[in-house]
Amino acid sequence: MSSSATMAPNASSKITPMNVTLLRRALLALIVGSLAACASRPAPEPTPAGPPIAEVAPLPGEPAALPAPLAQPRSHWVPVHWGALPGFSDDALYEAWNAWIKSCERPAPVFAPLCSEVRQLSIASPEEQRAWMVARLQPYRVEAPGGGGEGLLTGYFEPEYDAARVPGNGFSVPLYAPPADLGRRRPWYSRQEIDTLPQAQAALAGRAIAWLRDPIEAMVLHIQGSGRLNLLEPDGTRHLVRVAYAGTNDLPYRSIGRWLLDQGLVRDATWPGIRAWMAQNPQRVNELLWANPRYVFFREEPMDALDAAFGPRGAQGVPLTPGRSIAVDKASIPYGTPVWLASPGPLVPLSRLVLAQDTGSAIVGAVRADFFLGWGAQAGDTAGRLKQPLRLWALWPRQRN
Template identity: 40%
Template sequence: MHKSQSRSFLVVVAALLAGLLSACGTPAPSSACAAPPSCPACPACAVAGSAPSPQPAARPLQAARWSDLPGWNDDDLAAAWPAFLQSCRALAKRPQWPQWQAVCDEARSLNEPVTAGIRRFFESRFQPWLLTNPDATTNGLITGYYEPLLHGARTRAKPFLQPVLGVPPDLLNIDLGAVLPDLKNLRLRGRLQGNKVVPYFSRAEITAHEKDYLDRVLLYVDDPVELFFLQVQGSGRVRLPDGQTVRLAYADQNGHPYQSIGRVLVDRGELTLEQASMAGIKQWARANPGRVNDLLNTNPSYVFFREQPATGHDGPNGALGVALTPERSIAVDPRYTPLGAPVFLATSQPDSPTPLRRLVLAQDTGGAIRGVVRADLFWGFGTQAGHQAGRMKQPGQMWVLLPPGAAPK
C-alpha cells in the first residue's frame, strides 16, 4: 500500500470510529443505551425508557486444579514438548511478558525430559484455567484442519486453470488497535474508492474479474474445490509437473465473513447434516460440476497466499510464526486464549466417542475460529490427515496453562 493511501485510510478510519463513538456515547453499566437503533456500537433498547440490567457474562478464565483435567496424568507429554519449545521461540521475542521468559528459559535447560519430568515442570510452573463461555457453560466446538496436497503448474494450461492469488496491492489491512486500543485484535480490510473506504471485493467479484489479478497469480491448480478447501485450511502444498513441491501459506483475506458451503447444501436440501463433511461436499461437486462455482461463490470470503519453500518435515507456520506440530497444535481465538500458551484439550476422536485428551499449543488462528471454548486441531499433512480433519466436529473443553502472573486481569 502506498504511504499516502495508508495515511488517508487511517484518517478516515479514525474519523469514522470517533464519530461512531461520539454518537453512541458510553452507556453506563446499569443503564439502557439511549442511542438510536442505527448505532451499531450500542445495544438496541427493546422499549422506551430503562431496560433491565443484563446479567454479567462469566469470566472467560476460571481458576482450576490439575485434578480437574481429565486424562492429564495419562497423556504422553513428551509428544507435546517440541511444540512447547516452538512456542517458546516466539514468546522469547516478547520481552513484555517476563513470566514466559522465566519458564521458557527453564524449559530449554531441561536435558531430554521425559513425560514424568515434563508433568512436574508444568504442575510447578503453571496454573490451569478453565475456558468458560459468557453463559457460564464450558463446552465448545472442536474441529480439525490439515495441510492438503494439490497439483498445479506455473503456467495456465489444461488441466491447471484455477489461479492461486497473492495479496492484491489495493487490499487495505488496518489493525484497529493502532487507532483505538479497545479494538485490540480486530482488523479492518477494505479498499479506497475515491476518498472513501469501502469493503473489498467478494469471492464472486474476484473470480469474475480474474484478468485484473494476472500479476498476482502464484500458481494454477487443477481443481476449484480443492483450491476452495486450501483457502479454508489456510496453507498447503502444490506438486508441480517436474516433481517439485512448493508450500502456500496464508497471507491475507478479503475481509468478508466465512460462509459454510456445507451449510448451504444442507439448507437447500441437497445434503443431510451428516453428509455435509469435506468428503461429502467433494462428492456432491463431482456429481454437479456445472454448479460448483455458484456454490463456492455463496461464501464471500477469499484467502490470498504467499509462497514458501517446502523443506523438511516441518508443518506450515501458524499465526504465532512457528511451525505447527501435527496433533499438538491448535488454532484459537486470541481474544481469549493467548497465542503460544499450552492448552489441555478434552474432546473425542472424529466421529467417535473415544476420548482425545492431550496437551496442545495455541499456535494459530482462523477466520472461523471465534469464541471462548473453540479450537481447530491441526492433524498434519496429506490424505489421512485430511480424512481426520474433515470428520472432526466434536464437543470439548479447554484449559489454558499460564505462568503465575500471566493471566489477564
C-alpha cells in the first residue's frame, strides 16, 4: 500500500468572482490551520494512504496531549487517542487478561511495574479494565519506518495427532530429539541425508521421541514447531504429551507446496491438495519431502490439565493463549507488549487485545503478525486459510508524573 497521500487536482487557470470567494475561504482555512499547527495540541495524523484521519477526542481519563512518536529498529510508532482503536469499547478484555498474566511471568522491564496491577484486575469488570488501560497505557499506531500502516495477518496452530512410543502397526515416521553433535556440526545433515545416510541415522539411533503414521503430519509438526501427541505407550495406555521445538539442522526452510506449484504438478497447494497429490504419486513422496531440507528436532513435555488449557511456550518463554497471542517481528514490537489488533477479514474479522509473545522465521516487518488459533483440526484448517489485511497499535506504559 502506497504511503503517499492522494494529491488534489490542479486549480483552473480561470478566476471568476465565485472562485475569488472560494480562494479567500481557502486562504482563511490555511491561516487557521497554520496557527493550529503551532499550538501544543498535535494536528490529526495522516493515514499511510488516502485522506487524513478525522480528529479523535480523548476518552475520559486520557490526557489531551499526545506524546512524541517512538522508533523501533523496524517500525515507527505514531501516538493516537484511544478512540482511534476500532472496537475498543466492545472487546471482551477478560479473555486477554490470562494472556497478559502469562506475559507477567517473564515481563519486559518496561512492563514489570504494571504486573501487580494487571494481576489485581484479573477479576475486575471490563469497564474497570478498560478505564485502567486508558489511564496507564498510550496507544501507538505501528507503521513501517518509511510509512505505511497496513500489513499482513496470518495464522498458526498447535497440531494434535495420534502417535506411538515404539514403531509398528503403521507408526513408522519418527520425531527425534536433537542429536548429541548438533551444536558441533553446523549445518547438520539435510532432510534427505537424515533419511538416507548411515552416519546420520547412526547419530539419531535411540533418539526417537515418538512415531507417527503420516509423513505429512510430521512435516506439519516441523513447520509449526510444536504439537500435541495422543501417545500410545507399550503397555497399551494413552496420555497427552507435548513435543516442543528443540532445534534445527540449520538449513533453510523450503515450502513443499511451493515446490509442487513451481513444478506445475498441482494448482491446489493446500494440505488437502498436497495429500491428494501424494496419494496419486506415492513413488515421488520422498522427492517432495526432501524439497524442504530443514529438519526440526523436539523435546517431550508432560501435560497436565492446566498445560492443556494453553498452547506451547512462545519466544517470550510463556505459554500461548488461543485467540490472544500473536507472533511478531521482535524488532518491530518487543515481546510482552500488549497490542491492539484490527483486521477486517474476510475469513476472521478481528478487533481485539492481544499479546506479542512469539515470533517466527516468516514473521518479518513492521505490521506483520501470526495469530495463534489454538490446537486441533479446526484450528489447523483456519490457520491454513488465514491471510488478510492487518493494522496494529502497540500499547506502551505512560510516563507518570
